[in-house]
Amino acid sequence: RKEVEQDPGPFNVPEGATVAFNCTYSNSASQSFFWYRQDCRKEPKLLMSVYSSGNEDGRFTAQLNRASQYISLLIRDSKLSDSATYLCVVTPFRSSNTGKLIFGQGTTLQVKP
């Protein structure tokens, strides 16, 4: 079983739609969680961290459910510029002092006019 699992998609949505991605992780001891964004032929960049209480950054909302071991990303009012691959990222077991991260394979979002 992969440590981080995501539906690769693609998710095709019209502009203005609300779209949600889920991600599950296998290790209940993971401590930190993130969403990274990767544009086509570009490098991944941090989109937002995910906190236990949930957090929002403009049109983006991230949630963490530790009991079920999943993380979600909600994008409201989708823009064409949101088209990208969204990578779910967690810290692996016993990694608190290494800085290592485990990346999911990503979910591709295509926002259509």
Place this chain on the structure above:
Amino acid sequence: DVKVTQSSRYLVKRTGEKVFLECVQDMDHENMFWYRQDPGLGLRLIYFSYDVKMKEKGDIPEGYSVSREKKERFSLILESASTNQTSMYLCASSRDRALNTQYFGPGTRLTVL
């Protein structure tokens, strides 16, 4: 702004050649990482380093070695390139072991013929 640079965007090599991929970061980061990214497999960690002359194996170190002689530079070496090492190679750095945000370089697309 953190800047991570990689020596080449595109590289074509022949089977059996020794290949050097260079990565430089300008933010005095302690941690540096080498990943490869393949369709359907996502980002996989090859090696990482948390200090000069220190290195740790990642998930797929076979066929690779690394060198970190200076804090800002982390080199990935393919001792004898093989066709299954054709991939996108991404370098990343992070400030230290406690802070997990990783900053990526633009990537090197390596083709081994």
